Amino acid sequence: MGPIDPVQVQAELDARHGLDLYVHLETTTGSYTALGPEKRPPVIAFIRNATVRYERALVTGEGPYRVGLKLDGGWVYAQGLTDFTVNERGELLLAGHDPEGNLRVALQLSQRPFRE
Amino acid sequence: MPILPPPPERIDHLIEGMTLFDPGAESGLLVVLPHPDDESFSSGGTMALASDAGVRVTYLCGTYGDMGRRMGSPFFATRESMRDVRERELADACAVLGARYELLGMRDRMVEFEDPREVAERVRAAIERLAPSTVITFYPGHAVHPDHDAMGLATQLAVESLEGPKPQLLAVAVGDREQLRAKLGPQQVAVDIRSVRQRKLDALRAHRSQTELMFLRWEQQREEDEQTRAFREEMLTVERFYRLNGVPVRPPG
Ligand SMILES: [Zn+2]
Numbered sequence: 001m002g003p004i005d006p007v008q009v010q011a012e013l014d015a016r017h018g019l020d021l022y023v024h025l026e027t028t029t030g031s032y033t034a035l036g037p038e039k040r041p042p043v044i045a046f047i048r049n050a051t052v053r054y055e056r057a058l059v060t061g062e063g064p065y066r067v068g069l070k071l072d073g074g075w076v077y078a079q080g081l082t083d084f085t086v087n088e089r090g091e092l093l094l095a096g097h098d099p100e101g102n103l104r105v106a107l108q109l110s111q112r113p114f115r116e
Numbered sequence: 117m118p119i120l121p122p123p124p125e126r127i128d129h130l131i132e133g134m135t136l137f138d139p140g141a142e143s144g145l146l147v148v149l150p151h152p153d154d155e156s157f158s159s160g161g162t163m164a165l166a167s168d169a170g171v172r173v174t175y176l177c178g179t180y181g182d183m184g185r186r187m188g189s190p191f192f193a194t195r196e197s198m199r200d201v202r203e204r205e206l207a208d209a210c211a212v213l214g215a216r217y218e219l220l221g222m223r224d225r226m227v228e229f230e231d232p233r234e235v236a237e238r239v240r241a242a243i244e245r246l247a248p249s250t251v252i253t254f255y256p257g258h259a260v261h262p263d264h265d266a267m268g269l270a271t272q273l274a275v276e277s278l279e280g281p282k283p284q285l286l287a288v289a290v291g292d293r294e295q296l297r298a299k300l301g302p303q304q305v306a307v308d309i310r311s312v313r314q315r316k317l318d319a320l321r322a323h324r325s326q327t328e329l330m331f332l333r334w335e336q337q338r339e340e341d342e343q344t345r346a347f348r349e350e351m352l353t354v355e356r357f358y359r360l361n362g363v364p365v366r367p368p369g
Pocket of ligand 1: 150261264
């Protein structure tokens with residue numbers, strides 16, 4: 001993982017255009033926020049190994065970045081992305097982290113299912 | 117090393133008439149919790165004491181902890197490598213505690229959505245194979261995290277369903293001590309872990325992805341409010357358990 005280079009990320013998105021892809025989309029505050037000083041309930045959502053195909057994909061913003069995927073009949077969207085990598089399995093991993101290195105948002109695309 | 121106060125000289129005032137648990141009198145200890153690190157936080161001292169006494173100690177861990185969110189700064193994990201990172205951490209922690217570990221391989225955060233009877237069946241198979249004299253799990257409904265509650269429930273169901281002699285079932289409740297006491301009364305069993313304080317710390321430290329920030333705050337004494345100090349001191353002094361045998365099973369919801 002390293003800071004998002006929007007040119008590189010756009011190239012990775014373009015390379016996956018029109019392919020059948022597995023998506024992992026997640027946002028999280030962490031599980032233990034209710035024990036913190038502000039006693040806020042945790043907010044967590046994720047979807048893993050849903051399948052998508054996009055006709056248009058863009059990375060926008062000046063950092064943190066936004067990514068939108070226009071699907072045939074729908075959308076995938078993530079805001080607050082700061083870092084990316086393509087891992088050894090060829091999966092495109094985009095994530096937003098806070099200054100302590102905690103994940104806040106993730107958008108990941110893979111041609112094979114992510115490990116269950 | 118963290119700046120820690122020395123252990124208290126006496127724990128009598130901390131245990132208030134609870135039965136002191138003798139790990140050396142056990143013929144096998146099985147800890148059943150959902151996440152890598154739950155074992156060290158809740159019962160690391162008990163596990164180390166039992167292992168030192170020659171008791172076979174096994175940690176049956178429900179998930180890979182693969183939804184952990186601390187990726188590090190600089191990064192040591194991604195969402196996809198988190199499970200490998202946490203399994204390595206678990207192996208290191210269990211080596212410190214003298215325990216073996218087995219993984220049930222469920223998805224982190226998804227335990228409560230599995231069929232409790234199916235999870236219970238898998239826990240029961242492990243109990244039958246390992247024949248522990250004591251099983252430790254979370255107190256269902258009183259463990260804060262939904263995975264904790266679900267794993268506790270499955271373990272309670274597993275022990276209930278055993279034919280023949282059942283192991284002692286001890287449960288860890290999480291949360292504010294006074295609130296827990298109001299709801300459940302005092303814990304019945306206590307383990308004095310002062311002699312293995314450093315081992316528990318080392319095991320916690322092995323779970324770096326989960327505890328690095330906590331240790332940093334301790335070392336910098338940035339969180340020296342009374343509650344944090346009391347939590348830390350308690351965690352490194354005594355491990356307390358409710359006895360769950362005979363407590364009616366309450367399905368979730
Ligand atoms: Zn846990």
